[in-house]
Amino acid sequence: xxxxxxxxxxxxxxxxxxxxxxxxxxxxxxxxxxxxxxxxxxxxxxxxxxxxxxxxxxxxxxxxxxxxxxxxxxxxxxxxxxxxxxxxxxxxxxxxxxxxxxxxxxxxxxxxxxxxxxxxxxxxxxxxxxxxxxxxxxxxxxxxxxxxxxxxxxxxxxxxxxxxxxxxxxxxxxxxxxxxxxxxxxxxxxxxxxxxxxxxxxxxxxxxxxxxxxxxxxxxxxxxxxxxxxxxxxxxxxxxxxxxxxxxxxxxxxxxxxxxxxxxxxxxxxxxxxxxxxxxxxxxxxxxxxxxxxxxxxxxxxxxxxxxxxxxxxxxxxxxxxxxxxxxxxxxxxxxxxxxxxxxxxxxxxxxxxxxxxxxxxxxxxxxxxxxxxxxxxxxxxxxxxxxxxxxxxxxxxxxxxxxxxxxxxxxxxxxxxxxxxxxxxxxxxxxxxxxxxxxxxxxxxxxxxxxxxxxxxxxxxxxxxxxxxxxxxxxxxxxxxxxxxxxxxxxxxxxxxxxx
Numbered sequence: 444x445x446x447x448x449x450x451x452x453x454x455x456x457x458x459x460x461x462x463x464x465x466x467x468x469x470x471x472x473x474x475x476x477x478x479x480x481x482x483x484x485x486x487x488x489x490x491x492x493x494x495x496x497x498x499x500x501x502x503x504x505x506x507x508x509x510x511x512x513x514x515x516x517x518x519x520x521x522x523x524x525x526x527x528x529x530x531x532x533x534x535x536x537x538x539x540x541x542x543x544x545x546x547x548x549x550x551x552x553x554x555x556x557x558x559x560x561x562x563x564x565x566x567x568x569x570x571x572x573x574x575x576x577x578x579x580x581x582x583x584x585x586x587x588x589x590x591x592x593x594x595x596x597x598x599x600x601x602x603x604x605x606x607x608x609x610x611x612x613x614x615x616x617x618x619x620x621x622x623x624x625x626x627x628x629x630x631x632x633x634x635x636x637x638x639x640x641x642x643x644x645x646x647x648x649x650x651x652x653x654x655x656x657x658x659x660x661x662x663x664x665x666x667x668x669x670x671x672x673x674x675x676x677x678x679x680x681x682x683x684x685x686x687x688x689x690x691x692x693x694x695x696x697x698x699x700x701x702x703x704x705x706x707x708x709x710x711x712x713x714x715x716x717x718x719x720x721x722x723x724x725x726x727x728x729x730x731x732x733x734x735x736x737x738x739x740x741x742x743x744x745x746x747x748x749x750x751x752x753x754x755x756x757x758x759x760x761x762x763x764x765x766x767x768x769x770x771x772x773x774x775x776x777x778x779x780x781x782x783x784x785x786x787x788x789x790x791x792x793x794x795x796x797x798x799x800x801x802x803x804x805x806x807x808x809x810x811x812x813x814x815x816x817x818x819x820x821x822x823x824x825x826x827x828x829x830x831x832x833x834x835x836x837x838x839x840x841x842x843x844x845x846x847x848x849x850x851x852x853x854x855x856x857x858x859x860x861x862x863x864x865x866x867x868x869x870x871x872x873x874x875x876x877x878x879x880x881x882x883x884x885x886x887x888x889x890x891x892x893x894x895x896x897x898x899x900x901x902x903x904x905x906x907x908x909x910x911x912x913x914x915x916x917x918x919x920x921x922x923x924x925x926x927x928x929x930x931x932x933x934x935x936x937x938x939x940x941x942x943x944x
Contacts, residue, residue: 684771711737
């Protein structure tokens with residue numbers, strides 16, 4: 444989906460469709476007022492008649508508005524004037540795109556960014572606009588035998604800015620957003636595919652394809668024999684019950700010479716039954732999303748390569764299935780990790796940390812500046828934060844704050860949760876160096892404390908995306924998070940923002 448920046452006034456702008464807004468009290472926004480004046484009061488008449496609503500999430504398509512050059516106008520509700528911000532902007536744009544579904548519009552220009560948005564800069568207005576539209580137009584029907592005949596797709600997104608002084612920053616924001624939308628769509632596609640298609644080998648092939656396509660990006664895939672030689676017995680214990688071979692995907696992007704890289708580690712369990720600690724049947728189909736952490740770091744490094752940022756990044760994805768069989772790891776088994784530490788596996792459904800710990804040890808060979816792991820790790824995180832915020836835990840408060848700030852700026856929000864010795868003590872074992880679970884209390888934190896045993900001496904953060912990686916119910920599907928947060932974090936480290944925070 445292409446983008447462009449325009450300084451044209453709404454009533455004079457030609458094209459497929461303009462998006463303007465009205466507030467909950469019926470007052471038109473800036474561009475809507477201009478359209479209203481050009482059309483001899485059409486907007487206000489429709490508001491008085493009750494045919495247009497300013498309620499956030501409402502939108503109506505108006506074809507052939509007199510006095511306006513564009514073929515169509517979508518009037519989107521903006522909610523309360525004093526409550527209009529990034530969240531409302533994105534929701535209004537989503538409603539506008541939904542109002543266009545079924546039409547033949549291939550070109551949309553948003554004027555919503557001209558509304559007062561506080562301290563939000565033209566760069567972020569453009570980014571949020573392109574991301575919101577990109578997310579709204581995403582569909583997944585690859586596995587359906589009878590796909591609906593697609594209408595002409597929305598091919599262009601225009602972003603209105605106030606004057607030429609805002610054009611360069613908005614252009615940068617839109618360009619960054621295109622890379623983020625492409626990366627999020629990749630995560631969604633991988634997550635939404637069934638586990639009999641998106642296997643560890645499929646993930647590995649995806650990484651290799653991206654490495655062939657994108658400049659500065661390489662990919663290496665380690666098999667089980669090499670992992671065994673490296674001593675990754677914790678990772679291999681998870682894959683013992685399945686016939687599908689495990690893979691360790693290692694991607695490298697070199698954009699900054701010999702500089703220390705940021706290493707991203709993503710959990711890639713392509714299907715998780717819980718192993719012998721079998722999960723309940725209802726909802727188990729959603730365990731195909733247990734690889735979204737791995738998919739998100741693959742997608743993020745691909746976005747960085749597309750943007751050719753001056754930064755070095757490594758993405759490491761341990762990927763396998765967790766299934767029960769006669770060869771599966773048993774509760775009570777003890778394994779020696781790549782670090783040499785022994786782990787008593789009290790619950791085989793706490794498998795994500797068992798593959799991540801060996802990947803985190805492997806990450807040390809890159810002498811990283813920072814390590815961030817991403818995982819759909821614990822149901823306890825969903826209980827703590829619901830499906831709204833990603834949990835951020837770290838051994839460096841400054842690193843956690845940087846990720847939280849990146850999440851807020853990209854509207855992919857996270858929350859800094861604590862780590863403390865008291866939680867770590869819950870992992871004590873009578874028979875091994877420590878256990879892989881520490882009880883129900885503080886389960887998301889004890890999981891992070893487990894990973895912390897393998898990251899001593901590193902600047903490390905852990906993102907638990909169990910509540911944010913996918914939606915359930917009628918809108919079931921992968922979300923593409925936390926690609927925006929991670930990309931924003933790397934854009935800041937690379938000094939690639941027009942107005943560096």
